[in-house]
Amino acid sequence: MTHTSSRLRAIIVGGSLGGLFAANLLVRHGWHVDVFERVPDELAGRGAGIVAHPELFDAMTAAGIACDDSIGVKVESRVTFAQSGAVLSERRLPQTLTAWAKMYHVLRTALPDVHYHAGGLVASVEDGPLQATVVFADGSVMHADLVIAADGFRSSIRERLLPDARLQYAGYVAWRGLVDEASLSPETRDALFDKFAFCLPPREQILGYPVAGRSNSTARAERRYNFVWYRATSEDKELPNLLTDATGKHWAGGIPPTLIRREVLADMEEAALALLAPQFGEVVTKAAQPLFQPIFDLEVPHMAFGRIALLGDAAFVARPHCGMGVTKAASDAMALVKALNTHDSVRDALADYSLERTEAGSAIVQHARHLGAYMQAQLKNDLDREMAERYRTPEAVMRETAVPARF
Numbered sequence: 001m002t003h004t005s006s007r008l009r010a011i012i013v014g015g016s017l018g019g020l021f022a023a024n025l026l027v028r029h030g031w032h033v034d035v036f037e038r039v040p041d042e043l044a045g046r047g048a049g050i051v052a053h054p055e056l057f058d059a060m061t062a063a064g065i066a067c068d069d070s071i072g073v074k075v076e077s078r079v080t081f082a083q084s085g086a087v088l089s090e091r092r093l094p095q096t097l098t099a100w101a102k103m104y105h106v107l108r109t110a111l112p113d114v115h116y117h118a119g120g121l122v123a124s125v126e127d128g129p130l131q132a133t134v135v136f137a138d139g140s141v142m143h144a145d146l147v148i149a150a151d152g153f154r155s156s157i158r159e160r161l162l163p164d165a166r167l168q169y170a171g172y173v174a175w176r177g178l179v180d181e182a183s184l185s186p187e188t189r190d191a192l193f194d195k196f197a198f199c200l201p202p203r204e205q206i207l208g209y210p211v212a213g214r215s216n217s218t219a220r221a222e223r224r225y226n227f228v229w230y231r232a233t234s235e236d237k238e239l240p241n242l243l244t245d246a247t248g249k250h251w252a253g254g255i256p257p258t259l260i261r262r263e264v265l266a267d268m269e270e271a272a273l274a275l276l277a278p279q280f281g282e283v284v285t286k287a288a289q290p291l292f293q294p295i296f297d298l299e300v301p302h303m304a305f306g307r308i309a310l311l312g313d314a315a316f317v318a319r320p321h322c323g324m325g326v327t328k329a330a331s332d333a334m335a336l337v338k339a340l341n342t343h344d345s346v347r348d349a350l351a352d353y354s355l356e357r358t359e360a361g362s363a364i365v366q367h368a369r370h371l372g373a374y375m376q377a378q379l380k381n382d383l384d385r386e387m388a389e390r391y392r393t394p395e396a397v398m399r400e401t402a403v404p405a406r407f
Contacts, residue, residue, distance in 0.1 A: 008346075011036065011134050011142060013122045013157060014150035017100070018312030018329030020107035022148050023115055024063035025337045034142070035111070036120030036134075038151075048176045049211045049226030050103060051323030051402040052096040059330035062337075065110050072098030073210040073218050080198040080394035081277035085191075089394040093403070095196060099178075099211040099226070103326065125149070125157050127306030146346050147308045148336070150329070153296065154253060155314035161305050167296040170319060172375040173242065174295055175229040175268060177287030180213060182221050184282060191279045192225060198397055199277045203378045203385075205230045205392075206280050207401065227283050228320065229272070230295070232378035239294060257291035265290065295319050295372070297365050303358055304350035309336060316361030321371035323402030324364050332357050371400060 010026050012019045015037025023035045050072075057067050074096050080088045108116070121137040131143040149157035158165060181189060191197075196209045208227035212218050233239050243251045245259040272284035284290070298317040303310040312329030336353045343349035369376075377388035 008145040010146040010148065011144040012148045012150055014152060015116060016152065017103055017107060017326050018333065019150035020111060021059055021063065021330045021333040022150060022311060022336065024107060024110050025333050027111065027115060028064050029337055029341065033115045035116045036122055037118050038121045040119035048100060048178055049209060050098045050100055050326050052098050053327040053404045055331050056327045059334050062334060063110065065106060070218055071102065072096040072212065073223055075194055075196050075209060078196045078398040080200065080398060081279060083201050083277055085278045089398065091398045097209045097211050102212045102216045105216055125308055127308055132307040145307060148311050149308065149314045150311045151314050153313040153317045158310055158314050162300055165298060165300050167298050167317060169235050170295040170297060170372060170376050171232060171379045172230050172295050173233045173292045174320060175231060175290055175292045176227065177284065177290035178224045178226050179283050179286045181223045181225060183286055188279045188282045198394065199280050200392060200394060200397060201275045203232055204275055205375060206276055208280065208283060225283055227280065229284065230375045232375060234379055242292060254293065257289050297369060299362055299365050302354045304354035307346050307350065309350050309353060311336065316365050318365045319368040319372045321401055322364060322368045328364055
């Protein structure tokens, strides 16, 4: 399709990382691209840490984005701490860890402003005999040869196309946060920075790693430490309580961090000091604006609907244990552009893309479920918890969590 791509138009719904990967790749291959992000202001500054797998760098290179040491923070090893703070186990595993804000900045800067439209709220998308139609909330209409739904794990486009595909709550939440390197004690900095660290107290799991700091700096003393703390949370009582703000409003789709009740944060900080290694206790209690995310997973039977394609979390939602969320979206974008360059028909290209990436997405979701089985077992009976505990040694967790995998 390379010889005709300059006449083809793509509309991308969703201007986060997956949408930006697709946009940069398509522009580089001659497409006319419009990205519509419903949020009216820039997304920079949102999100937290990202594990940079090799496929992520491959996608950046394909999009013409240079990668140097400033893209993230390099670590050489992994370590697991006991609740006392003593080292239980260490393992050499070089990796690069970056931050959502850093990736957004790099991808957004690479895409000319003419292609990106903030505040563009899409009401509906329909395929047609000649082109797909996109209707916006203000009543305006656009037509395109290709529409990419990159509108996240609560994708409204996926919900319309696949109403039976539902998010499945896994039985636990992930508390997340960032803390400035300079605000930590020298002892904690020495123990945690330059490492990917874990702590595995009963019924809990926390991990953390250094990422770029303010202004995306990766210089020493200017970095941040990112943590992800998994906690069993019942769907019927505990989760609704966490999702209720001080006015009594229930945020079923996820509560904004600034509206999490003070007593909820206080309980979380008290648990951190009581349950976690002191190094992690300090990190959690010094995080400026911690947040939590209920953990879901979701699979779809296919990712193509004529000229409409699902991409990233708009298709498969995997638990974060793999550290594959952004890499999965980038790989989707790579596979989509490859298929478009192979076929003269957009519909044929998307059909091939769907076959390849549906298989990959299912494998990632299944792998993430395996890694999260221990946390899911915490709300079950004693036997289930005992069985899950057998597969949660520090060595196994360090070996399998957030490592490169080929699906």
